Amino acid sequence: MFRFVLKKMINNRLMVGCLLAGFILAVAMVASIPLYTSGILQRLLKSDLESYQTKTRSFPGNYLVAANVRYLDEDERLPAYINLKSNLFAELIPQIPIPVLSVSEEVTIDSYEIAPAVRREADPKSRYITLSALEDMEEHIEILQGRYPSPEITDGTIEVIVTEKFLQENNLYPGEVCTVETRMNEPFTKAVIIGVFTFRDFTDTYWEIGVNSTAMYCDFSFFTGQIVNKQRHLLTSARWNIALDYHRLTLENIGTMTSVLETHHRLANRYRHFLSIDFKAEPILIDYTKREKQLRLILWIVNIPVLILIFFYLFMISHQILTNEQNEIAVLKSRGKSSLQVLTGYVIESLIISGIALIAGPPMGFAICRIMGASNGFLEFVRRAALPVAFNADAYLYSGLTLVFLIAVIVVPVIFRARMSIVELQLKKSGGEKPPLWKRYFIDVLILGIAGYGIFRYQSQENIMEITGASGIDIGIDPLLFLASTFFILGTGLLFLRLFPVIVGVVHHVGKKRWSPLMYAALLEVGRAGEKGQFLMLFLIFSIAIGICNANMARTLNRNIEDQVRYAIGADLTLQPVWAQDITSQEARKNRNAPSFVPEEEVEGISAAVHFREPSFFPYTQIEGTEKVTKVFTKTSGKALVGNDLITNVTVMGIVPHEFGEVAWFRNDLLPYHINNYLNLLADSPQAILVSENFGRLYKCREGDTISITWGDQDYLQGTIYAFVDYWPTYNPHSRTTFNTLPSLVVANLEYLQNRLSLEPYQIWLRKKDGAPDETVYTDIEQRKLEIRQMDSISQELIRRKNDPLLKGINGALTQGFILIMFVCAIGFLIYWMLSLRSRILQFGIVRAIGLTRREVMTMIVLEQLLMSGSAIFMGIVIGGIASRLFVPFLQLVFSSRTQVPPFAVIASRADYIKIYAIVGIILGTGLFLLRYFVRRLKIGRALKLGED
Numbered sequence: 001m002f003r004f005v006l007k008k009m010i011n012n013r014l015m016v017g018c019l020l021a022g023f024i025l026a027v028a029m030v031a032s033i034p035l036y037t038s039g040i041l042q043r044l045l046k047s048d049l050e051s052y053q054t055k056t057r058s059f060p061g062n063y064l065v066a067a068n069v070r071y072l073d074e075d076e077r078l079p080a081y082i083n084l085k086s087n088l089f090a091e092l093i094p095q096i097p098i099p100v101l102s103v104s105e106e107v108t109i110d111s112y113e114i115a116p117a118v119r120r121e122a123d124p125k126s127r128y129i130t131l132s133a134l135e136d137m138e139e140h141i142e143i144l145q146g147r148y149p150s151p152e153i154t155d156g157t158i159e160v161i162v163t164e165k166f167l168q169e170n171n172l173y174p175g176e177v178c179t180v181e182t183r184m185n186e187p188f189t190k191a192v193i194i195g196v197f198t199f200r201d202f203t204d205t206y207w208e209i210g211v212n213s214t215a216m217y218c219d220f221s222f223f224t225g226q227i228v229n230k231q232r233h234l235l236t237s238a239r240w241n242i243a244l245d246y247h248r249l250t251l252e253n254i255g256t257m258t259s260v261l262e263t264h265h266r267l268a269n270r271y272r273h274f275l276s277i278d279f280k281a282e283p284i285l286i287d288y289t290k291r292e293k294q295l296r297l298i299l300w301i302v303n304i305p306v307l308i309l310i311f312f313y314l315f316m317i318s319h320q321i322l323t324n325e326q327n328e329i330a331v332l333k334s335r336g337k338s339s340l341q342v343l344t345g346y347v348i349e350s351l352i353i354s355g356i357a358l359i360a361g362p363p364m365g366f367a368i369c370r371i372m373g374a375s376n377g378f379l380e381f382v383r384r385a386a387l388p389v390a391f392n393a394d395a396y397l398y399s400g401l402t403l404v405f406l407i408a409v410i411v412v413p414v415i416f417r418a419r420m421s422i423v424e425l426q427l428k429k430s431g432g433e434k435p436p437l438w439k440r441y442f443i444d445v446l447i448l449g450i451a452g453y454g455i456f457r458y459q460s461q462e463n464i465m466e467i468t469g470a471s472g473i474d475i476g477i478d479p480l481l482f483l484a485s486t487f488f489i490l491g492t493g494l495l496f497l498r499l500f501p502v503i504v505g506v507v508h509h510v511g512k513k514r515w516s517p518l519m520y521a522a523l524l525e526v527g528r529a530g531e532k533g534q535f536l537m538l539f540l541i542f543s544i545a546i547g548i549c550n551a552n553m554a555r556t557l558n559r560n561i562e563d564q565v566r567y568a569i570g571a572d573l574t575l576q577p578v579w580a581q582d583i584t585s586q587e588a589r590k591n592r593n594a595p596s597f598v599p600e601e602e603v604e605g606i607s608a609a610v611h612f613r614e615p616s617f618f619p620y621t622q623i624e625g626t627e628k629v630t631k632v633f634t635k636t637s638g639k640a641l642v643g644n645d646l647i648t649n650v651t652v653m654g655i656v657p658h659e660f661g662e663v664a665w666f667r668n669d670l671l672p673y674h675i676n677n678y679l680n681l682l683a684d685s686p687q688a689i690l691v692s693e694n695f696g697r698l699y700k701c702r703e704g705d706t707i708s709i710t711w712g713d714q715d716y717l718q719g720t721i722y723a724f725v726d727y728w729p730t731y732n733p734h735s736r737t738t739f740n741t742l743p744s745l746v747v748a749n750l751e752y753l754q755n756r757l758s759l760e761p762y763q764i765w766l767r768k769k770d771g772a773p774d775e776t777v778y779t780d781i782e783q784r785k786l787e788i789r790q791m792d793s794i795s796q797e798l799i800r801r802k803n804d805p806l807l808k809g810i811n812g813a814l815t816q817g818f819i820l821i822m823f824v825c826a827i828g829f830l831i832y833w834m835l836s837l838r839s840r841i842l843q844f845g846i847v848r849a850i851g852l853t854r855r856e857v858m859t860m861i862v863l864e865q866l867l868m869s870g871s872a873i874f875m876g877i878v879i880g881g882i883a884s885r886l887f888v889p890f891l892q893l894v895f896s897s898r899t900q901v902p903p904f905a906v907i908a909s910r911a912d913y914i915k916i917y918a919i920v921g922i923i924l925g926t927g928l929f930l931l932r933y934f935v936r937r938l939k940i941g942r943a944l945k946l947g948e949d
Contacts, residue, residue: 005348015321018831020353022314023406027361028368029310029820030402033303034394035362036369036816038251040808041292045254047804048284049246060281061101061246062208065092068274070110070236078232080274081107088240092267095260097253101243104209105135107224108237114170117177117190127170127178131160131191132215133223140206145174146195151222158188160216161195169213186231191216205243246281252392258285295810298891301482302553302813305546306820308486311409312539313828318410319535320832329414339415346414347407354403362395368816436534444494447487454484458890485549485887492879493541497534501527504867518856521847522863536832537872543825544873544916547818548880549888551912554814556888559907560900561807565797566665567902570632570729571765572794573777575620578787579761580613612759615787620764624780625772630659633750633762634730640746641708641716642699650695651731651743652709654750654762657683663767665794667902670727681722686752689719692745693726694733709746710757717756719748732901822916826923829869833927834934854936861931865924873920877913884908 009016049060067084069077085105093100110130138148141161149159157177167173177192193216199207218227228235249257261282268277322329332342369389438444458481508515508523515523526533621629631654638652657679666675682688689707701707701721708716726733731745750762768777774793781788801807844857852860888906 002348005345005352008345009349009352012321012325015317015324016349016353018317019314019321020356021827022310022317023353023357023403024360024364025820025824026307026310026314026402026406027357027399028364029303029306030398031362031365031395032368032816033299034392034398035365035389036812037296037299038392038394039369039389040812041251041295043808044292044295045249045251045288046247048288049249049281052281052284058280059205059208059243060284061205061244062280063096063242063244064209064278065240065242066276066278067238068236068276069238072274074233077235078228081235081238084275085238085240092264093242095263096242096244097256097260098248099245101245102204102206103243104206104241106132106209106239107220107228107235108132108212108215108239109227109234110236113181114178114191116172117179125171128214129170130212130215131218131223132212133218133220134209135220137217137220140200140204141197142200144196144198146193149194149217149219149222151219151226153188153226156188157190157192158218159194160191160218161197162193162216163198163211163213164196165213166215167193167196186234187227208243209239209241249281254285254288258289297482298810299813302550302810302817304483305486305549306817309539309543309546309821309824311405312542313824314406315409316535316539316828316832319413322413343411343414346411350407350410354407358399358403361399362391365395366391438494439498444491444498447491448495450480451484451488451491454481454487455886457481458484458893461893481890481893484890485883486546488883488886489542489545489549489879492882493538493545493875496541496875497538500534500537500871518860519863521860522867525864526867533868536829537868539828539832540825540869540872541876541879543821543828544876544920545880545883547821547825547916548877548913549883550814550818550821551916552884552906552908553888553891554811554818555909555912556905556907557810557891560904561801562798563667563902563905565801566794567667568730568732569792569794569797571663571665572768573626573766573774574632574792575764575766575788576761576790577615577620577764578789579615612761614759617764619784619786620766623766623777623784625768625776626766627769628659628662628767630656630663630765631750631762632660632765633753633760635711635760638709638711638746640695640744642701642705645699647695647699647744649744650709651745652711652753653728653731653745653747654753655682655747656750663765664729666729667905669905670902671725678723678725682747682749685720685722686749687719688722688749690723690725690728690747691721692728692731692733692743693724694742695744695746696721696724698742707746709748712758714757717753719752727902734901822919826919826926829923830927830930833865834930858932862928865927869924869927877916881908
């Protein structure tokens, strides 16, 4: 049997090769999902931890166990400390699944009042200190003065070392002897500062435990042996800092780490009166778990349609193979072969193909992941470090399950076909084809109903998110929502196929007296194409529609993130120059430490009235790489008076209208009219004021009402409300103030504000020249020696956002999905037509024999392609566009509705459609070339010898 199967596979190598290619592609795609997911999630985890360390300058692997025993009975303090220490090293630390870099222990006695033994102060200050000891401290410090303390007490005097900060804060000196006010018969009454120390290595994880600036440090063995153990009532606290190698946190052990933390927290809660446990990276792990759910959800959203498409492809190819081999199966049955023997042959063939696919598929999936890791955007690639992708059990598990499913796809139809003898097969052919199952039971209508329910569920969840401000992850997402687009495309495609024969019939009837014989033959063939032709059409519709959805999903996601960044910053570059302040308060001038003229950042905390000195604006207009510059004043603590209502925490924005319109970024669909119309109102009337929509709604303002604004202790400035705006550059109408109220915005002419209210610092907004890099602007600012307190750049923020592993993962998955969809579409289309035409050799021989030329045969096939494939491609583009409008907004479910400023908008890129059209054109062109080559090689005599059709 095995030899027979191999011989059959060799003889039928073209179709077996097509099937093998599909198996390998399916396994590679399925294997790439866990590989890519684990790789991008590992990068996400590493990025989060490293970002935490960069921002906080704190080691995220710091695991702190603290025992505060001061409130225990004196006899219980030392036993509690010893018991906790033994359990910590015997049970708790071994449970942690990542390596321990270092352990530092601190034991403390507090609090003591000390004073210099030799009085040198007229009015001695109170000095309260703690006595502490750090294990292995001498290996991690550098003695700046003096030496390390000795492990003994001499005449009631203990030796200690301190930091320079301790000496400065307590006005003490190295070598000075201090008296210690004791309370419980301590064995010491004095302490001598025998040395001053600092850290040997400031990056040493040992020092994550920190140094108490009020502590004097003794030798650890002496402190624990001679003081703590013998005077057990003195102990007040102990701390252990376990520095963990957070780089060894992986997807495989993060679950174990989380469960260990839960166990340790339960222990700490049981002994909460004296025990506490804190792991610095725990909030990161909690946030990571949420982001992991987001990423996994989005990756499956993207990959499920691709997997369905690959299974469509394999089903189409296997169905074509079985159709071509149906006569052979019937002959074998008629010659005495049992159904089990026939089935066994196909099982062996499937296992051989699956074995090869299992060997070749996962490495191909690995290569796909490495390439997709370089994605910087949708269909954009850059050179960067490869993803930390490694083979894992999930990849092979998914591959194995996929192969089991694919084997079933091939073998199950054989069970039904293996029961037919040659006589039964001929009777079935003569009886005609029955309508497929989905037509008889209106499955297309059912699938569309499910898609409609998905839209209804989305609207319900969107309303909940609008009210609560939660994200879809927080409230739980119905998985059906993200399959709704697939159901819609599939259902609409099936509905079109139900109507397609009717459409062909109408076209045939309308022009039956005018159609040429070739057109008539093409219409007849398309109308009789049956299940095989309709499956090809469904395959094309589904693949092209999913490709368009993926492209629009990627563009929408990336464009909305870009819009959020541009809207939040307002312009290409925003600068906050350094302003100086002139102190005018007589009380402040009496303060000798406060000069009459100080920089802005140094005047904080001085009780004085100040006036700002405006820096020269001209140098900013000459910065290289910029073409437009404007001033923008923003005051978030403004006040407004409308009628008898006084409104606080109003954001007042002052702008130069014509300059603002040339510099600021704003999306045109955010206001009823173009933003320039509103700027014209401000330019035409100096007293014109724009007010946010929520402000007008809450305080019942109307256009033409008078409004007074101010900030600080100044007089009010009056203006007239000319218009209301829902959105304005940098203004977020959904954010909340410190009093949990919606923010209010007032926009006025900057010159009008400066002429009537005090002059205060404003920002400078710049628009760069096309193609000018930020480095050019930065260099020129540095050369001009312009003092800048803060600088925000849209391009730099976009780079930061694009480097976010979450966005990288989404872009990589969407790019991978789009490429695979187009590839499968092209290969599936070409293979189908090659196999289909091969099965029609006799028909082509007949039409050639009755007088049709090769050109006419080719014309007939081209017309068939245009009628069948062309209509399917056109409907795929239409359905993909509709599905994008309906279902791409579902992406909002994985984000909070309140953060969508400006509002979420579905974006379709013309460039993506051009790429799709180009790919489709290449597919059709390649198909026509192969068909022409096939027809040219057709020999009438050999075709006619094949026998009866």
